[in-house]
Amino acid sequence: MANAPKFADVKVGDELPPLKLPPVTRHQLALYCGGSGDHNPIHVDIDFAKKFGFKDVFAHGMLSMAFLGRLATSWVPQAQVRKLGTRFTAITWVGDQITVSGKVTGKREENGEKLVDLEVKCTNQNGQNTLEGSATVALA
Amino acid sequence: MLDKKHIGHTFKPFTTTVEAGKIRLFCKAIGEENPIYHDEAAAKAAGYRAIPAPVTFLTAITNDDPDKGGLLRLLGVDIGLILHGEQHYEYLAPVHVGDRITCQARVVDIYDKKGGALWFVVSEVDLKEAGSGKPVAKARSVTVVRNPDAAKKA
Numbered sequence: 437m438a439n440a441p442k443f444a445d446v447k448v449g450d451e452l453p454p455l456k457l458p459p460v461t462r463h464q465l466a467l468y469c470g471g472s473g474d475h476n477p478i479h480v481d482i483d484f485a486k487k488f489g490f491k492d493v494f495a496h497g498m499l500s501m502a503f504l505g506r507l508a509t510s511w512v513p514q515a516q517v518r519k520l521g522t523r524f525t526a527i528t529w530v531g532d533q534i535t536v537s538g539k540v541t542g543k544r545e546e547n548g549e550k551l552v553d554l555e556v557k558c559t560n561q562n563g564q565n566t567l568e569g570s571a572t573v574a575l576a
Numbered sequence: 577m578l579d580k581k582h583i584g585h586t587f588k589p590f591t592t593t594v595e596a597g598k599i600r601l602f603c604k605a606i607g608e609e610n611p612i613y614h615d616e617a618a619a620k621a622a623g624y625r626a627i628p629a630p631v632t633f634l635t636a637i638t639n640d641d642p643d644k645g646g647l648l649r650l651l652g653v654d655i656g657l658i659l660h661g662e663q664h665y666e667y668l669a670p671v672h673v674g675d676r677i678t679c680q681a682r683v684v685d686i687y688d689k690k691g692g693a694l695w696f697v698v699s700e701v702d703l704k705e706a707g708s709g710k711p712v713a714k715a716r717s718v719t720v721v722r723n724p725d726a727a728k729k730a
Contacts, residue, residue, distance in 0.1 A: 471602035473639030488656035497660035502606035505631040521664030
């Protein structure tokens with residue numbers, strides 16, 4: 437990635453270009469069930485979801501975490517990602533439109549690497565955060 | 577309630593191979609269109625030795641356990657009662673198509689909140705290269721169990 441950011445150019449407070457995703461579909465949840473190996477029926481079988489008290493199926497938290505991963509790896513090559521973590525703070529329902537955003541919260545050097553800490557999050561169409569996470573990337 | 581005696585339990589390790597087709601399906605599901613995940617030539621041109629596993633594809637690797645669902649069976653919890661609370665990955669070495677990865681999971685903590693209405697199970701997985709034993713990643717997850725006692729009464 438020729439245009440990866442350089443450590444010297446990055447400032448605390450810098451924002452990553454946000455990622456606006458299309459609405460979550462049932463088809464997408466079925467694909468993610470197969471692709472991720474998470475076969476919990478609560479994400480694809482509405483009868484099962486209702487039996488356990490939910491109005492409908494809902495997205496795998498890890499589907500949204502994959503969006504955090506896409507944000508990070510659209511900013512730096514993935515070989516430079518050192519950490520990615522998140523709390524899942526709200527359920528993402530079918531039809532929800534997620535925006536992924538991130539900003540630089542710190543710069544440091546550790547074990548000879550120049551590291552940048554990021555706050556990353558997923559927010560739904562109502563402005564509610566569904567994932568609140570962080571990432572650490574190494575920059576040249 | 578959940579039994580805290582399971583803290584420290586280690587699961588049987590397993591080894592799985594990272595497959596290109598699985599990565600393609602994973603990328604289709606998450607909307608990832610970067611050619612490095614679909615085309616070996618593009619991956620090599622970008623400096624990877626083969627198609628790299630997307631950063632959260634580690635979940636597909638750890639889910640490839642032939643003894644899938646072992647944590648829930650250990651705890652006696654129905655899959656309909658769980659929610660994902662947290663997930664954290666630490667990347668120690670790149671993972672590519674063709675790599676054989678050994679996963680070893682363990683329970684590191686179990687605790688409750690709201691007077692037992694919610695239980696939290698913290699587990700960790702070490703991912704290593706099958707041949708060399710070189711660590712490639714660490715995964716830490718928090719599984720939330722909704723009111724397990726109410727479910728048992730039902």
